[in-house]
Amino acid sequence: MKMTEKYNPADIESKWQAKWEADGLYHADIDPSRPKYYALTMLPYPSGDLHIGHWYAMTPSDARARYLRMKGFNVMFPIGFDAFGLPAENAAIKRNIHPKDWTYANIDRMRGQLRSMGAMWDWRREAASCDQQYYYWTEWYFIQLFKNDLAYRKMSPVDFCPNCNTTLAREQVWGEDRHCERCDTPVIKKDLDQWFFRTTKYADELLDFTEIDWPDRVVAMQTNWIGRSEGASVVFYTEQGDPMEIFTTRPDTLWGATFMVLAPEHPLVDKVTTDANRKEIEAYKLQATRQDEIQRGATDKEKTGVFTGGYAINPVNQARIPIWIADYVMMGYGTGAIMAVPAHDERDFEFARKFDLEIIPVIQPAEAQCDGATMPEAYIGPGLMINSAHFDGTEVNDEKGSKNPGIKAVNNWLEEQEIGRADVSYKLRDWLISRQRYWGSPIPMINCEKCGWHPVPEDQLPVLLPDDVEWLPTGESPLKLHPTWKNTNCPECGGPAERETDTMDTFMCSSWYHLRYLSPNFDKGMFDPEEFDYWMPVDTYTGGAEHATMHLIYTRFFHKAGRDMGIIKGNEPMKQLRNQGQILGPDGQRMSKSRGNVIDPDKQVSQYGADAVRTYLMFGYRWVDGGPWKTENIQGVVRWLHRIWSVFSEPVKPGNPDPAVLKSLRRKVHQTLKQVSNDIESFEFNTIISGLMELLNEMITAKDAGAAGSPEWDEARKFYALMLAPVAPHIAEEMWTEKLGNPYSVHAQPWPKLDEVATKVDEVTLIVQVNGKLRDRITVPAHVSEQDAKQTALASEAAQRFIEGKEPRKVIYVPGRLVNIVV
RNA sequence: GCCAAAGUGGCGGAACUGGCAGACGCGCACGACUCAAACUCGUGUUCCUCCGGGAGUGUGGGUUCGAUUCCCACCUUUGGCACCA
Structure with a gap:
C-alpha cells in the first residue's frame, strides 16, 4: 500500500x-x-x-x-x-x-x-x-472638468505641510493640532493659487444614498462630512452702508441679535474698524493668523475677540449693534460673518457674558421665564417667539429648517421684505487638487500672460512627466525647477507660455x-x-x-x-x-515597524501555506471588526487543513453503516451547504469556516461508523471540496482533481445544488420548560401535532416534579422548539 | 459636546424572525501513543453547589409564558466629527 x-x-x-x-x-x-x-x-x-x-x-x-x-x-x-x-x-x-x-x-x-x-x-x-x-x-478628464466649469483656479489660504512641502486637502489634515496625515507635522496656512473641483455643486446629490447599499457608518460619516444645514441668509448693513451677509440656522431669533462677529480674515474688517480700535484689531488679527498655524480649533478654549468700533443695523428691527471680530467665527464656513444671538446660542452666550454684551431672549420656553440679565446659559429649546414684533406668539419647535413653524414663517417674511431668503449651507468644500510635488499626474493646463489659462490641446496629451528632475522638496513643485519642461506655447495665440507645474492629488x-x-x-x-x-x-x-x-x-x-x-x-x-x-499586532497595537509588531504575510505563507493564512484570517475575526493577530490561533486552521487532507487521502474502508448514520451525514452536508452559501453572501466568513469544521468532524464520525464508500460519503467528499474551493482554493483543487479524480478544475465547477428536503429532520428534540425554566427534553416526530407535543411534555417526569401537582394555567407550544408549562 | 458602532467563558467568537446561551476554534487539564518530548488521537473545560439545583450575555429597570435578541435610562470601549453659526 x-x-x-x-x-x-x-x-x-x-x-x-x-x-x-x-x-x-x-x-x-x-x-x-x-x-x-x-x-x-x-x-x-x-x-x-x-x-x-x-x-x-x-x-x-x-x-x-x-x-x-x-x-x-x-x-x-x-x-x-x-x-x-x-x-x-x-x-x-x-x-x-x-x-x-x-x-x-x-x-x-x-x-x-x-x-x-x-x-x-x-x-x-x-x-x-x-x-x-x-x-x-486622468489629464484628459481634468480638461473635461475644466471645460464644464467643474475645475477652477482660485487663490486661497490652504493647509500646507512644511515637511512634505505640499498642500493638503481638508481631509488630509488630522487632529486637534491639525497635523499632516502622512508625517504628523502640524500644518501651516499658505496663500496659494490652486486648482479646485466643484464638489459642492453635487453636495445635495451626494447626500442621496437611495441607490446604493453602503454601511450605515459610511453613510453617516459622509452625511456629517457634507454637513447640510438649513436656515436663512440675511443681509445686514454696516453703518457706512456696506452689505454684510450672514448665514443662520435660526432666523427665528433674528430679533435677539445683539452683536455681530466677523472672522478675523473677513474682508470688511478693515472698513468697519474705527481709528480708535485699529491697533487692537490689527494685533488680534495677527495673533489669529499665527494661531492658525498652531491651533485655533480647540473647542474648550476660552472665547477671545475684539470690538471693531463699528456698528451694523439689524434689518428686522433697525437695532444698532456692535461689530466684533473673534476667532470662533471661521472664514471657511458660511460667509465668515455671523449675527450673534447670545440668548439662544451657547457660543454667543459665552462671548456675551465675557464681554458684557446685551442678551435679549426672543424665545419663551413653556415653563420658565428667560431673563437676559440672569439666565445661566443659552436656551436652545422650543417655545414661543417674544420681543419679535408681529411674530410674537409664533411657535418654535425642535425641528430644523423649514419644518420648524417659526423658521418657516420668518423665512417667508424675509423674502417678502427682501431682507434675506431661506438658504442652505454645507460644510463640504470644493476639492483642492493641486500638489506641489513631482510624482503625480500633471495638471494639463497652460498659462499665457495674454490669454490666461487654457487646457493643453487634447491631441498633445498626455503631458508627460520629465524623467530628469531634481526632486528635493523646496515648497515648489520640482517641475517648476526643471530648466525647460514648463516652457511651451499658448494654445490660443501661439506665444510663449508656461505649463502648470503642480501635479494632481492622487485621489x-x-x-x-x-x-x-x-x-x-x-x-x-x-x-x-x-x-x-x-x-x-x-x-x-x-x-x-x-x-x-x-x-x-x-x-x-x-x-x-x-x-x-x-x-x-x-x-x-x-x-x-x-x-x-x-x-x-499581537500586542493589540496598530502594526508598525517602530513597534516591531509587524506580521509579515510572506513568512506566514512559507510556514503554514496560503490556504492556512487565508482561512485563519476568515475564521479568527468578525470581518468588519478585525483584531489582534494571534500566532497560536492559526494552529486551529492548520490542524483542520491536515485533517481534511487525511480524510481525502486515507484509503476507503467500506463498512456496513446504519442507514441512520448515512441519512444524518447527508443532512449535515446539505445543512452546511445552506449555511455556507448564506454566510459567504453576507460576508460572515468566520462562520463559513466553523461550519466546514463542524461538517468535517461529522464526516470523521460517520467514517468511523463505516460510512466510507457509500454514495452519501462520496457526495459529502465531493461537496466538501466544492465548498472549500472559495476559501482554500489550493487544497480544494488538490482534493477535487487529485484525490477524488474529478476533471480539473474545481474552480470551474458549479456550486453544489442544495437538497432542501435533505436538511429536514425526522425527529426533533423539544425542550420542556416549566415557568420558562428548562426542565427536560423530549424527542418527538418532526410533524408532531400540538396536542401530542403538549401531552408528551406534561407527562415528562422532570416536568411533573416542577409542576408539583398544580394545575397548568397555560401551555405554550412553539413547533420544533419547545413546550412551556405555566403554573 | 455631537454622530455612529459595539459590550457574551481565560481568549477569538457563535446563537435564524423573542424560544436549549457559549457552536467552532485557541488555550488549559487529564488520558492514549512515545525511552522521552513534539505531533496526533480521546475526554473534560461559564461560575457556584449541600449534586436536588442555583446564578449567568456591561449596569439598573420595563414589556413577555419566555429577552444576548425588543423598549427606557445609565456606564464603558472603539471609530468619526468638533466653536460649522
Missing part, C-alpha cells in the same frame, strides 16, 4: 497557481449570456511590501468572488496599483533612486506577493495609475481606477464603452472604512460629474460597499 503523503502546502500551492495562471482560468471576458458581477477590492499602494492587512482585505473578497463565479456569475476581480504619491518621492530623496524606478520595482515585487494569495485576479486588467496610458486619461487617480480596469490598454478613451456597458457599475466594493470621507466621496463626485458631462452612465459607481476591520 502506498504511504499517504503529508499535506505540504508549499508543493501544491505553487503548482496550482502556476497552472491556473497558464490556463487563464480567471480571465473575465464579456459574455452577454451570463449575468456579470464586478467584484472590486481597493487597490494597494505599491509601498514595496504586502501587509497582512492586504491579505485580510483581499482574500475574503476573493473567496466571495470565487463563490459567485461558481454560482454562475461571470465575475471580474481585477487588481492594480495606486502608484503615484509622496512615499515614492520621499524614498527617492532618502536613497537617491528615481521615484519611477522605485515604484515599478515595488510593483514587480508586490505582483509576486499578490500571486501568492492564490486570488482569482485577472492580471490582464491590471492598471497602475502612474502608467502613461493611465494618467493620459484623482484613484477616483476612476475601477474604470481603467475595464480596458487598461484602451487608447481611444478612458475606457472601452463596450466593457463599461457590460461590467459597470461595480457590484461589490470592499475596503477599509478610513476612506469614508475621502476616496469614497471623491469617486462618487467623479462619477456624477462624468455622468453630467456625458462620459459615464449611471448615478453611482459602486452599488454595494462593505468594510473590513484592521488586523492589529
Whole structure:
C-alpha cells in the first residue's frame, strides 16, 4: 500500500497557481449570456511590501468572488496599483533612486506577493495609475472638468505641510493640532493659487444614498462630512452702508441679535474698524493668523475677540449693534460673518457674558421665564417667539429648517421684505487638487500672460512627466525647477507660455481606477464603452472604512460629474460597499515597524501555506471588526487543513453503516451547504469556516461508523471540496482533481445544488420548560401535532416534579422548539 | 459636546424572525501513543453547589409564558466629527 503523503502546502500551492495562471482560468471576458458581477477590492499602494492587512482585505473578497463565479456569475476581480504619491518621492530623496524606478520595482515585487494569495485576479486588467496610458486619461478628464466649469483656479489660504512641502486637502489634515496625515507635522496656512473641483455643486446629490447599499457608518460619516444645514441668509448693513451677509440656522431669533462677529480674515474688517480700535484689531488679527498655524480649533478654549468700533443695523428691527471680530467665527464656513444671538446660542452666550454684551431672549420656553440679565446659559429649546414684533406668539419647535413653524414663517417674511431668503449651507468644500510635488499626474493646463489659462490641446496629451528632475522638496513643485519642461506655447495665440507645474492629488487617480480596469490598454478613451456597458457599475466594493470621507466621496463626485458631462452612465459607481476591520499586532497595537509588531504575510505563507493564512484570517475575526493577530490561533486552521487532507487521502474502508448514520451525514452536508452559501453572501466568513469544521468532524464520525464508500460519503467528499474551493482554493483543487479524480478544475465547477428536503429532520428534540425554566427534553416526530407535543411534555417526569401537582394555567407550544408549562 | 458602532467563558467568537446561551476554534487539564518530548488521537473545560439545583450575555429597570435578541435610562470601549453659526 502506498504511504499517504503529508499535506505540504508549499508543493501544491505553487503548482496550482502556476497552472491556473497558464490556463487563464480567471480571465473575465464579456459574455452577454451570463449575468456579470464586478467584484472590486481597493487597490494597494505599491509601498514595496504586502501587509497582512492586504491579505485580510483581499482574500475574503476573493473567496466571495470565487463563490459567485461558481454560482454562475461571470465575475471580474481585477487588481492594480495606486502608484503615484509622496512615499515614492520621499524614498527617492532618502536613497537617491528615481521615484519611477522605485515604484515599478515595488510593483514587480508586490505582483509576486499578490500571486501568492492564490486570488482569482485577472492580471490582464491590471492598471497602475502612474502608467502613461493611465494618467493620459486622468489629464484628459481634468480638461473635461475644466471645460464644464467643474475645475477652477482660485487663490486661497490652504493647509500646507512644511515637511512634505505640499498642500493638503481638508481631509488630509488630522487632529486637534491639525497635523499632516502622512508625517504628523502640524500644518501651516499658505496663500496659494490652486486648482479646485466643484464638489459642492453635487453636495445635495451626494447626500442621496437611495441607490446604493453602503454601511450605515459610511453613510453617516459622509452625511456629517457634507454637513447640510438649513436656515436663512440675511443681509445686514454696516453703518457706512456696506452689505454684510450672514448665514443662520435660526432666523427665528433674528430679533435677539445683539452683536455681530466677523472672522478675523473677513474682508470688511478693515472698513468697519474705527481709528480708535485699529491697533487692537490689527494685533488680534495677527495673533489669529499665527494661531492658525498652531491651533485655533480647540473647542474648550476660552472665547477671545475684539470690538471693531463699528456698528451694523439689524434689518428686522433697525437695532444698532456692535461689530466684533473673534476667532470662533471661521472664514471657511458660511460667509465668515455671523449675527450673534447670545440668548439662544451657547457660543454667543459665552462671548456675551465675557464681554458684557446685551442678551435679549426672543424665545419663551413653556415653563420658565428667560431673563437676559440672569439666565445661566443659552436656551436652545422650543417655545414661543417674544420681543419679535408681529411674530410674537409664533411657535418654535425642535425641528430644523423649514419644518420648524417659526423658521418657516420668518423665512417667508424675509423674502417678502427682501431682507434675506431661506438658504442652505454645507460644510463640504470644493476639492483642492493641486500638489506641489513631482510624482503625480500633471495638471494639463497652460498659462499665457495674454490669454490666461487654457487646457493643453487634447491631441498633445498626455503631458508627460520629465524623467530628469531634481526632486528635493523646496515648497515648489520640482517641475517648476526643471530648466525647460514648463516652457511651451499658448494654445490660443501661439506665444510663449508656461505649463502648470503642480501635479494632481492622487485621489484623482484613484477616483476612476475601477474604470481603467475595464480596458487598461484602451487608447481611444478612458475606457472601452463596450466593457463599461457590460461590467459597470461595480457590484461589490470592499475596503477599509478610513476612506469614508475621502476616496469614497471623491469617486462618487467623479462619477456624477462624468455622468453630467456625458462620459459615464449611471448615478453611482459602486452599488454595494462593505468594510473590513484592521488586523492589529499581537500586542493589540496598530502594526508598525517602530513597534516591531509587524506580521509579515510572506513568512506566514512559507510556514503554514496560503490556504492556512487565508482561512485563519476568515475564521479568527468578525470581518468588519478585525483584531489582534494571534500566532497560536492559526494552529486551529492548520490542524483542520491536515485533517481534511487525511480524510481525502486515507484509503476507503467500506463498512456496513446504519442507514441512520448515512441519512444524518447527508443532512449535515446539505445543512452546511445552506449555511455556507448564506454566510459567504453576507460576508460572515468566520462562520463559513466553523461550519466546514463542524461538517468535517461529522464526516470523521460517520467514517468511523463505516460510512466510507457509500454514495452519501462520496457526495459529502465531493461537496466538501466544492465548498472549500472559495476559501482554500489550493487544497480544494488538490482534493477535487487529485484525490477524488474529478476533471480539473474545481474552480470551474458549479456550486453544489442544495437538497432542501435533505436538511429536514425526522425527529426533533423539544425542550420542556416549566415557568420558562428548562426542565427536560423530549424527542418527538418532526410533524408532531400540538396536542401530542403538549401531552408528551406534561407527562415528562422532570416536568411533573416542577409542576408539583398544580394545575397548568397555560401551555405554550412553539413547533420544533419547545413546550412551556405555566403554573 | 455631537454622530455612529459595539459590550457574551481565560481568549477569538457563535446563537435564524423573542424560544436549549457559549457552536467552532485557541488555550488549559487529564488520558492514549512515545525511552522521552513534539505531533496526533480521546475526554473534560461559564461560575457556584449541600449534586436536588442555583446564578449567568456591561449596569439598573420595563414589556413577555419566555429577552444576548425588543423598549427606557445609565456606564464603558472603539471609530468619526468638533466653536460649522
